[in-house]
Amino acid sequence: MNTDWLYQAAQTIDAQSTQAALKRQACLTKPPGSLGQLESLAVRFAGMQGRAIARMEQITLRVFAADHGVAAQGVSAFPQSVTAQMVENFCQGGAAICVLAQSLGADFKVVNLGCVREINDRVGLVNTPIAPATQDFSQTCAMSDSQLATALSAGRGQVVCDADLFIGGEMGIGNTTAASALLAALFELPSESIVGRGTGVDDAALQKKCELIDRALALHAGKCNDPLALLGALGGFEIAALVGAYIRCAQIGVPVLVDGFITTAAAAVALNINPSIQPWLVYSHLSNESGHQTVLATLDATPILSLDMRLGEGSGAALAAGVIRQALLLHASMATFAEAGVAGAD
Template identity: 55%
Template sequence: MPNTEWLCQPTATPNEAARAAAIARQNELTKPPGSLGRLETVATDFAAWQGVEKPALDTITLAVFAGDHGVVTRGVSAFPQSVTAQMIANFAAGGAAVAVLAREARAAMTVVNLGTVTPTDDIPGVINHQLAPGTADFTADAAMPLDTLADALAVGAAAIDPGASLFVGGEMGIGNTTSAAAVLAALIGLDGAATVGRGTGVDDAGLAAKRAAVDAGLARHAARWAGLDAPDAALAVLACVGGLEIAALTGAYVAAPQAGVPVLIDGFISSVAALAAVRINPGVADWLVFGHRSAETGHARALAALGAEPILDLGMRLGEGSGAMTAVPVIRAALAVHAKMATFAEAGVGA
């Protein structure tokens, strides 16, 4: 595959001395050891990622990647493809849920269109690549050529600011829960019934159509990744049944740890992209924190495959990066109490 050698370059190594110093500080704070639960491990993880005893969230970057999906022709969505471009405009105008949450979280948000049926060149504030007018219907053909996959991965990598304290990826694309379910099913050896959920809220007929589409895609393309090693198999899966925005997320999730930037993962689609990234480059796993547990059917399976325990469980299933943005205040709280609580010695409290 062209232009993908960078994916296998090593990730940065978390600073274990800084983690140990942060753990030692946690043990000196005026509280019983472990009493702040996940807040403590979040703080010590960020210490290792930033290489300091008292980490901080100075700069958060959010990239929302968008693209259309040819599998929509199989009746897998409650909405037409035109909604993708309409929502891109909504993101850029600041009206989408993730845009509101990003402002509240003090995150710098960009909107990146990888390829939609309806062009978005005239929408201010959108970074347009238009690699293709969406993917092909993966029940009939590969979702994208290998060259296009390589380009989408590179677009994701280009979204990483190496100076950021945290990167968050979001996504938009009518039909993308079907594509993500197909990618997940291929990566962990399941079928449509085990990985497909209602996504945008399809009825029973739509749910059946989604499951059938995933199974048809797997049947058509499974030979393409059978017998390949994990990185090559993941790339083949993305090309055959993935989405442009899912590929961009995957590229971003590899590039951020290579630059020493931790990644906050959103819901189902983002977690599937994270699983693909880990299969391509196992070092990625050391740089991920998971924002929330989605209500979408396949998310629990994706999280289990990643060995992940999310920060929040609010029954959300919107995507866009919204669940991840909702978790940012919890991360800020974790870092604040870690840095600002008094130690037993400072407070004159007997340890």
């Protein structure tokens, strides 16, 4: 399957709309800069959407789910069967992201890319398993070239061209280990500086995660200069799908709201594959995962929220979407000094 599409340049940000939004912000009845990031978000979304007053009516929210071969090494506090069980919970509306997606009025679906336990078709599920799980990346490549291309394409296929925002979530027991391995390789970081507790593992399991990642980095050292090959060696189906979705969004001009640690790993891979997508990625929150702050600093990314969260699923991004929606509402609906008859600053 062809992956040449990954390298197509992203759309450019509309400079005229950006300037028009900046001009409007300067005229609103408030001291300049007094709404902080809410102002810069309104201006940034204006440039991405190509309109002086941006909107957030159509939100696409997809949770990509898959199992990881490395989970057999005991890197999670939960059994691997939880991935499929949580997919079913998503479809039944019982997970945190379901509640948040409903509050946003988002177009919400779950994409099963391959779980150890078979999942039957149901409403709200895009059921396209690639394999029951990836391979154990501490012993061999996680994915074949064909599997990698299929996962990337699956993410691309979930992007809707008329969306005002795309949020990607993830579910997969073992995926903090995969994300940590990718980030350690991409940024040449020692594993202990990036590996966190994920689902809440104890000290022994945390040490085991570091040892497995070090083993994998040594095994796949020859791929470190090729981000696509690195993704195939260390990633998961759901992480690859996020990479494909993020790149496609930027190519067709859909803003992306990156969730937490695992989705930031996907964003980092996507940026290394196609650096032109950078302006289209907005970072929603600072995760409680220990390495997230380091990664965000390396990416020169400022998150919108910091709520000590580490749930994943797209939950932090969904909360941040509400903040962005309010920022755009303020930008659109506040009176200007002239409209309100209020004297501006000298």
